[in-house]
Amino acid sequence: MCGIAGFYGERAEAPRDAALVGRMLDAIAHRGPDGRGVEVRPGAVLGHVRLSIVDLEGGAQPLADEAGAVSITFNGEIFNYVELRNDLEAAGVRFRTSSDTEVLLQLYLARGEACLDLLNGDFAFAIDDRRRGLLFAARDRVGVRPFHWTRAGGRLYFASEIRALLAVPGVEARPDPLGLADILTLWAPLPPRTAFAGIFELPPGHRLVARGGEVDVRPWWRPDFPTLAEDAADGRGEAELREELAALMREATRLRLRADVPVGAYLSGGFDSSATTALASDLLDRPVSTFSVAFEDPEFDESEDQRRVAEAFGTDHHTVLCRGADIAAAFPEVVRAVERPILRTAPAPLHALSRAVRASGTKVVLTGEGADEFFAGYDIFKEAKVRRFCARQPGSSLRPQLFRRLYPYLPGLAAQSPAYLRAFFGMGLDRTGDPLFSHQPRFTTTARCLSFLSGDLRAAAAGYDPLQALRESLPERFGLWHPLAQAQYLEIAHLLPGYILSAQGDRVAMAHAVEGRFPFLDPRVIDFAARLPARLKLRGLREKHLLREALGPRLPARVAARPKQPYRAPDAAAFFPGAEIPYVAEALAPPAVAAAGLFDPGAVGKLARKCAGGRARGTGDSMALVAVLSGQLWADGMAAAPARPLARTA
Amino acid sequence: MTHAIEAEIRAFIDENFLFRSDQDAIDAGASLLETGLIDSMSVLELVTFLEGRFGITVTDAEMMPENLDTIAALTAFVARKTSLATAA
Numbered sequence: 001m002c003g004i005a006g007f008y009g010e011r012a013e014a015p016r017d018a019a020l021v022g023r024m025l026d027a028i029a030h031r032g033p034d035g036r037g038v039e040v041r042p043g044a045v046l047g048h049v050r051l052s053i054v055d056l057e058g059g060a061q062p063l064a065d066e067a068g069a070v071s072i073t074f075n076g077e078i079f080n081y082v083e084l085r086n087d088l089e090a091a092g093v094r095f096r097t098s099s100d101t102e103v104l105l106q107l108y109l110a111r112g113e114a115c116l117d118l119l120n121g122d123f124a125f126a127i128d129d130r131r132r133g134l135l136f137a138a139r140d141r142v143g144v145r146p147f148h149w150t151r152a153g154g155r156l157y158f159a160s161e162i163r164a165l166l167a168v169p170g171v172e173a174r175p176d177p178l179g180l181a182d183i184l185t186l187w188a189p190l191p192p193r194t195a196f197a198g199i200f201e202l203p204p205g206h207r208l209v210a211r212g213g214e215v216d217v218r219p220w221w222r223p224d225f226p227t228l229a230e231d232a233a234d235g236r237g238e239a240e241l242r243e244e245l246a247a248l249m250r251e252a253t254r255l256r257l258r259a260d261v262p263v264g265a266y267l268s269g270g271f272d273s274s275a276t277t278a279l280a281s282d283l284l285d286r287p288v289s290t291f292s293v294a295f296e297d298p299e300f301d302e303s304e305d306q307r308r309v310a311e312a313f314g315t316d317h318h319t320v321l322c323r324g325a326d327i328a329a330a331f332p333e334v335v336r337a338v339e340r341p342i343l344r345t346a347p348a349p350l351h352a353l354s355r356a357v358r359a360s361g362t363k364v365v366l367t368g369e370g371a372d373e374f375f376a377g378y379d380i381f382k383e384a385k386v387r388r389f390c391a392r393q394p395g396s397s398l399r400p401q402l403f404r405r406l407y408p409y410l411p412g413l414a415a416q417s418p419a420y421l422r423a424f425f426g427m428g429l430d431r432t433g434d435p436l437f438s439h440q441p442r443f444t445t446t447a448r449c450l451s452f453l454s455g456d457l458r459a460a461a462a463g464y465d466p467l468q469a470l471r472e473s474l475p476e477r478f479g480l481w482h483p484l485a486q487a488q489y490l491e492i493a494h495l496l497p498g499y500i501l502s503a504q505g506d507r508v509a510m511a512h513a514v515e516g517r518f519p520f521l522d523p524r525v526i527d528f529a530a531r532l533p534a535r536l537k538l539r540g541l542r543e544k545h546l547l548r549e550a551l552g553p554r555l556p557a558r559v560a561a562r563p564k565q566p567y568r569a570p571d572a573a574a575f576f577p578g579a580e581i582p583y584v585a586e587a588l589a590p591p592a593v594a595a596a597g598l599f600d601p602g603a604v605g606k607l608a609r610k611c612a613g614g615r616a617r618g619t620g621d622s623m624a625l626v627a628v629l630s631g632q633l634w635a636d637g638m639a640a641a642p643a644r645p646l647a648r649t650a
Numbered sequence: 651m652t653h654a655i656e657a658e659i660r661a662f663i664d665e666n667f668l669f670r671s672d673q674d675a676i677d678a679g680a681s682l683l684e685t686g687l688i689d690s691m692s693v694l695e696l697v698t699f700l701e702g703r704f705g706i707t708v709t710d711a712e713m714m715p716e717n718l719d720t721i722a723a724l725t726a727f728v729a730r731k732t733s734l735a736t737a738a
Contacts, residue, residue, distance in 0.1 A: 416713070419715060419716075604669075606665055610666055619691065620692065
């Protein structure tokens with residue numbers, strides 16, 4: 001786990017270009033505090049900052065083959081590198097180090113692009129291949145590790161984080177109106193777009209080949225599901241599948257405990273992270289170090305369940321208490337880490353958590369991310385199912401009552417009349433054939449944020465519909481899948497990489513040089529999950545049915561039986577505790593809003609007054625406030641010092 | 651009287667839900683839900699405002715889009731409730 005940066009293009013010259021890539025690495029120094037390397041090659045410069053986890057002595061990068069014809073800079077982990085190395089050695093390949101980087105390089109030399117299919121890992125890398133005169137870059141299946149690129153001066157520049165690209169002369173930090181429209185509707189930009197104009201993301205499961213002046217980007221992996229008919233015809237027995245899943249998860253966890261440093265675990269108190277903690281405890285001969293966020297506000301706090309799990313498995317447990325004031329204090333640094341506006345404060349507690357992990361001396365943590373997407377844990381899947389159920393009897397006043405059961409933790413919903421429950425969740429009921437049907441209420445609520453954009457940005461994005469762009473990005477087979485699989489795809493292909501694994505994942509963890517590992521995102525686990533029939537994922541309104549059956553017996557009864565509770569943190573209210581927070585007041589003041597040019601000062605003023613007056617209660621207002629505040633901080637950072645590295649705290 | 655009611659309702663929606671001042675006025679017959687101005691929580695804000703400002707009580711049975719989802723419906727609803735209160 002590390003950070004990468006560099007460029008591909010002719011006329012690479014030492015020492016000038018080594019210094020340039022050095023400046024790019026400075027911007028992402030937080031990702032790799034244990035070492036750095038720059039290699040100037042005839043047509044490329046590769047750079048690397050290192051967080052040492054595997055082969056502490058011999059794992060330095062960039063790493064070239066013996067002839068020097070092919071060289072790699074790599075961020076991530078190849079968890080099955082031991083098995084791949086054995087296969088390569090059996091075929092006669094000799095290794096100089098014991099690193100997974102060299103395994104990846106040799107596998108590329110042996111197999112070319114087809115090496116990707118064999119990798120069980122989280123990765124983003126670039127290989128300069130002088131034999132073929134090209135740069136080959138790739139990103140893991142679901143987008144755990146980031147990869148950004150841009151063009152300037154006839155070169156292709158790439159880096160783990162955008163801030164490194166902004167260190168390149170000629171690359172400007174300018175907002176992309178369409179990228180912002182995506183965020184304010186869909187929570188994340190639709191790749192390859194980012195929030196920055198002219199700077200692109202390599203989408204998850206894609207590879208990039210640059211040769212001469214040409215850049216070719218293509219998918220090498222996409223999520224796929226059975227057709228509706230195949231789903232219905234799947235008669236496989238639950239008991240057998242349950243055992244298979246338990247074995248797969250054990251193996252996925254075993255591979256992710258491979259490291260030359262201790263591996264800890266995040267523990268939210270929910271089912272998924274409790275399950276990974278249980279699996280790790282079974283596999284390790286020492287207590288697992290677990291790390292949790294506790295909230296002062298009981299509405300969000302799960303520390304009781306965290307304590308139960310920690311006690312059940314005898315973990316070395318650490319808790320970070322997060323108050324509203326902590327969220328507000330950390331938020332500017334969080335926005336710098338995520339490099340774009342965000343709609344929720346939820347990344348902030350995770351930012352604090354990774355700091356605590358690092359301070360304890362742990363560099364690697366297992367987390368439970370991915371289970372909700374692949375095994376159908378999110379409320380939105382149940383919501384869509386109930387909405388389809390309501391659509392069959394549009395006049396029913398009883399069916400909409402089910403929505404209250406879906407969201408018992410939302411006090412506002414309990415007060416709604418059946419007529420309004422039906423009206424609100426019924427939006428789009430006449431459009432059950434729309435591929436975005438499952439997410440329509442969420443997107444409609446989120447899109448209210450668009451009305452805060454400045455006149456200039458609205459004009460620049462006029463005619464652009466993020467929902468239509470998302471529809472057009474869907475695979476051809478999408479319409480053949482079960483409705484649950486369609487909803488899962490929207491989460492897996494968009495929200496998971498665009499928000500969960502980045503804003504709540506890589507960015508806030510790597511801000512403190514902590515590597516997250518995700519047993520539920522093991523390729524064999526996700527292939528298994530994707531082939532499951534819907535009835536074994538969402539049974540009635542019981543989420544993650546098969547997963548609960550497979551891993552629940554190992555957990556404390558209360559945690560095993562607990563319905564899904566989404567991870568939430570205090571949002572807009574955190575910024576209006578009563579006494580004015582100076583940076584918040586400054587960022588939302590009309591002159592600052594007008595100067596940044598992203599939002600409409602009058603609209604922001606009304607929203608800020610509503611929030612400050614304690615009148616903002618809805619999700620929409622809260623999201624809008626967090627979006628505007630983060631947008632202002634983001635714009636401020638771009639204007640001041642876009643390539644400035646994150647603060648070093650460890 | 652309905653003009654005064656409508657103006658107050660418009661002002662409340664403008665300040666709390668519409669935010670922007672450079673947009674065209676909302677059509678009195680436009681659905682607040684479908685135009686994205688109101689979500690499930692905003693309905694409660696709206697009801698709280700109506701009860702506080704006009705001294706009426708909105709029963710559970712009256713909390714339905716037919717009464718609350720357009721400016722025209724809101725105005726008629728408040729006018730009906732206040733005239734009933736006056737008559738009583």
